[in-house]
Amino acid sequence: MFGGNLFKRVLCCCSIAVCCCIVCVAVLYYPASVTEGPAHRPVAAPVSVTQPETTRLVPTTTQPPATTQPPTTAPATQPPSTVPPTTKAPDFSYALSALQVVPTHTEKYTYEQMQADLQTLCSRYPDQLSLSVFGTSVDGRDLYCVRLGSSAAQRCILVQSTIHGREYMNTMLTMKLLEYYLYYYDTGFYDGVRYADIFEDTAVYIVPMLNPDGASISQSGLNGLRSEALRQQVRQIYQQDTTIDQNEMSFSEYLRKWKSNANGVDLNRNFAKGFGVQSNHTAPGHEKYQGPQPESEPETQSIIRLAASLPGLQGTLSFHSYGSMLYWECDQTGSYRRLCYNYAQLMRDLTGYRILGADGVPFMGSFADHVISRGIPNVTIETGNVNTPLPLSEFNRIFAETRQTIAAAAVYFASR
Numbered sequence: 001m002f003g004g005n006l007f008k009r010v011l012c013c014c015s016i017a018v019c020c021c022i023v024c025v026a027v028l029y030y031p032a033s034v035t036e037g038p039a040h041r042p043v044a045a046p047v048s049v050t051q052p053e054t055t056r057l058v059p060t061t062t063q064p065p066a067t068t069q070p071p072t073t074a075p076a077t078q079p080p081s082t083v084p085p086t087t088k089a090p091d092f093s094y095a096l097s098a099l100q101v102v103p104t105h106t107e108k109y110t111y112e113q114m115q116a117d118l119q120t121l122c123s124r125y126p127d128q129l130s131l132s133v134f135g136t137s138v139d140g141r142d143l144y145c146v147r148l149g150s151s152a153a154q155r156c157i158l159v160q161s162t163i164h165g166r167e168y169m170n171t172m173l174t175m176k177l178l179e180y181y182l183y184y185y186d187t188g189f190y191d192g193v194r195y196a197d198i199f200e201d202t203a204v205y206i207v208p209m210l211n212p213d214g215a216s217i218s219q220s221g222l223n224g225l226r227s228e229a230l231r232q233q234v235r236q237i238y239q240q241d242t243t244i245d246q247n248e249m250s251f252s253e254y255l256r257k258w259k260s261n262a263n264g265v266d267l268n269r270n271f272a273k274g275f276g277v278q279s280n281h282t283a284p285g286h287e288k289y290q291g292p293q294p295e296s297e298p299e300t301q302s303i304i305r306l307a308a309s310l311p312g313l314q315g316t317l318s319f320h321s322y323g324s325m326l327y328w329e330c331d332q333t334g335s336y337r338r339l340c341y342n343y344a345q346l347m348r349d350l351t352g353y354r355i356l357g358a359d360g361v362p363f364m365g366s367f368a369d370h371v372i373s374r375g376i377p378n379v380t381i382e383t384g385n386v387n388t389p390l391p392l393s394e395f396n397r398i399f400a401e402t403r404q405t406i407a408a409a410a411v412y413f414a415s416r
């Protein structure tokens with residue numbers, strides 16, 4: 001159970017009251033759905049700054065009908081090298097400006113910033129948040145999980161992001177989404193249900209940065225590592241990768257594109273289900289090396305223990321980048337397959353992202369494979385339209401596209 005021996009409680013939240021003003025509340029009533037264009041790309045609903053009441057629409061997104069049949073074959077899955085930008089995104093800058101804790105003006109949202117923001121949020125919202133450490137990275141960083149909602153909730157969902165280092169903008173995204181739900185806890189809605197009621201019924205456990213060492217390497221190069229021994233190891237990985245795999249990137253660019261953990265293991269290939277099926281890398285590298293054996297890495301082991309310990313875990317969301325796409329499929333069958341597909345459809349309706357299949361390979365050692373094979377539906381949300389690390393210019397649109405995803409997932413599984 002969360003809060004048991006597995007975890008050490010790291011913060012006692014003090015009671016600093018925060019009230020939500022009426023003006024700020026008004027920004028909640030954006031249309032939650034998007035209008036699909038001819039290529040299923042979202043057309044963002046206009047947002048009125050001066051007359052927010054005129055945009056007060058009841059969100060139209062609902063669960064897909066239970067009879068919806070998933071496709072029997074996976075569609076083409078290779079992400080395009082470039083993705084056409086979505087149509088004009090709404091300007092959410094004024095909505096974000098009401099949220100003062102998590103900064104979104106920096107391109108490199110760091111592990112240290114996340115730590116500070118988690119503590120600030122827990123101080124401001126002591127009744128809604130609980131922060132725990134559920135493991136330690138290779139380079140000695142604590143792995144954080146924050147619970148949004150009630151500890152007495154009978155069910156929960158798990159949200160994880162930045163299992164790949166260079167996709168660290170998703171840490172800023174999940175942190176900002178967390179702050180968003182907290183700020184509007186009593187006054188914001190999804191599908192007509194108050195956020196407070198949603199999260200008191202279905203708690204949300206958020207791991208905003210599962211691979212802090214990899215994110216730090218991508219952001220700061222070798223200076224992102226605390227251990228000199230690990231710095232030397234990364235130098236050797238680069239030299240070896242350049243020799244064996246004909247890597248042609250400069251060292252600095254190689255580090256900027258780093259996806260793995262500090263051991264050069266791609267954590268999203270390190271899970272036991274499908275281990276080694278898709279990866280043909282035989283040595284550590286900045287991406288795609290599955291590791292010496294299944295679940296060899298402490299980050300992998302920690303998230304497995306965390307997921308196993310959560311009470312009533314119903315579903316997961318995984319944030320990756322890039323492509324504005326959704327993955328949901330492994331080899332599910334029957335009613336479970338429909339449950340998973342309808343979950344993906346819900347996310348498609350909210351974000352406007354395309355649903356893709358599993359590339360013809362049932363499992364590949366990913367986190368999604370791990371949970372899906374244990375009866376826990378997962379949707380992987382690939383944010384962003386350009387290659388990673390994503391530029392800051394992507395953030396506001398991504399926030400707008402994903403704003404309701406966590407609340408919607410909680411509602412979806414509440415009626416399961």
Ligand SMILES: [Zn+2]
Pocket residue numbers: 164167268320321
């Ligand atoms: Zn990824």
